[in-house]
Amino acid sequence: MNEIWLLSIVFGGFLVFGLSENVKGPAIPRMQLDFGLNEGQLGLMLALNSLGYLVACSFTSFLADRVGIKATSIAAFVSMAAGGVLIGISNGFQALTASYFFMYIGNGMLEIALAILAARIFVKNTGFLMNLAHFFYGLSSIVAPIAAASMMGWRLPGGDAALGWRGMYVIVLMLSLLPVIPALLGRLPVEPAHDEAEERISYSKLMRDPVAWLIVLVLTSGVISELSIGSWLANFLEKAYDWSPTDASGMLSAFFLCFTLARLLIGPLTDRFGYTLSIMVLSLSSGICSIAALFAGESGAMLFALAGVGIAPIYPTVMALLAKRYPRGTGTAITFTVTLMGIGSVLGNLAIGGLIEGVRNLYAGRGERASQVLGLQAGYGFIGAMALLCTAACLVLYFYLRKRGERY
Incomplete structure (x- = not known):
């Protein structure tokens, strides 16, 4: 019975995590309209979200x-x-940003806790089981954009006012309390004790290990691309191609459908072909899809969704790689890697928002519409470049490990 509780925490945790992370796609344009925000301010808000995540990781x-x-x-x-409650009662950009920051502290805590818990539970077929756990993140991410867009239009009882993005966030984030039940009932595994000196040596070795830094770069660039698609795709489609919020949310859900199926179907292959080789091939396919979608224009929009096939397995496969290469002190290795990834995510979100705004201002002479589209294309091009x-x-990591006789 305890195994059921443990799996309920991990799988339920990832379901909630996917909802909380990806309802913002349809909500961001509404927030921007309500508070009169530009893309630079949105980039700043998303960067501060990543900062909250980083604080939690530390x-x-x-x-x-x-x-x-x-x-x-x-x-x-x-x-x-x-x-979620704080977002619902926020009355301005500063309050909204602070609320998002707080929510992402919870998100960061949850992601590290789930990664540590999964590493302690999934000792065999690690790549497959890590991808299976993250499959539930993708599963909730499929419905999150469409559900969010629908919920924002719900009419409140006894009035004509719509639920809006505030009420939607309150309802969705309250679902985070459901996995507390199995967490209270279950007996969670404990990592074997390490003395204080060994723990310090572990961090010191990571700082001096080129492999650890290459893994950080792999994860950071992959996650920037993954999360940025969830944050910017709906906004891009609405503003660059004049899509309706429903259609844009539908394409975002199509991305997460590809994303989710990839984790379910490709996850088992990572154990067979090796983690580094799998990541290399998959991230290449995602980058090509994203860049090709920009060149193809509106007719190639489906390529945005297909990019999810390649980008989906990267995070869980890196977690499997960390668990296998650093079997003693896996939590330390995860914290080291994900904390530095958080720094990269802050810089990545700032770069995307700043790039969109900078290109838009640079080509302002071409007209508001044309400059806006060019800015959005530049920002999305950056997302593809990260993949x-x-x-x-x-590729560098693969050959470095191979030279040392290590195969992961």
């Missing part, structure tokens, strides 16, 4: 060692629910 592993993974997981779920950078970094 202390979650330590917190799990001190109070246990159970209390840490419960605190993460409760923080996300509280973040290609992931490929290049993984």
Whole structure:
């Protein structure tokens, strides 16, 4: 029975995580309209989200060692629910940004806690099981954009006012409390104890290990591309191609459908072909799809969705790689990698928002419509370039490991 509770926490946690992360696609244009925000401000808000995630990454592993993974997981779920309420009552850009920041602290805590928990549970067929766990993230991500767009139009009882993005966030984030039930009922696994000196040596070795830094670059560039598609695709389609919010949300859901199926179907292959080789091929396919979609124009929009096939397995496969290469102190390796990834995500979101705004201003003489489209294309081109950078970094990692006689 305890195994059922453990799987419920991991799979349920990823379901909630996917909802909280991807309802923002349809909500962002509405927030932008309500508060009169430009793309630069949106990029700043998303960057601060990543900063909240980074803050959580810096202390979650330590917190799990001190109070246990159970209390840490419960605190993460409760923080996300509280973040949803704060977003719902925010009355300006600063309050909204602060609320998002708080919610992403909960998101960061949850992601680290789930990664540590999954690494302790999935000791065999790690690549497949990590991808299966993250499949549930993709599953909820499929319905998140369409559900969010629909919920924002719901009419409140006894009035004509729509639920809007505020009410939608409150309802969706309250679902974060459901996995607290199996977390309270289950007996969570404990990592074998390490003395303090060994823990310090572990971090020091990671700092001096070229492989650890290459893994950071692989994960960071891959995750920037993955998360940026969820944040910017609906906005891009609405503003560049004049798509309706429903149609744009539908394409985002198609991306997550490809994303989810890839984790379910391709995940088992990563154990067979090796983690580094799998990441290299998959990230290349994602980058090519994203860049090709821009050149093809509106008729090639489906390529945006197909990019999800390649980008989906990268994060869970990197987690499997960390669990296998650093079997002692996996939590430390995950914290080191994901914290540095968080820094890269902050810079990546700032770069996308700044690039869109900068190109838009540069070509302002061509008219508001043309300059806006050029800016959005430049920002989305950066997203595709990040997937290609992931490929290049993984190529270096692959040959470096092969030279040392290591195969992952």
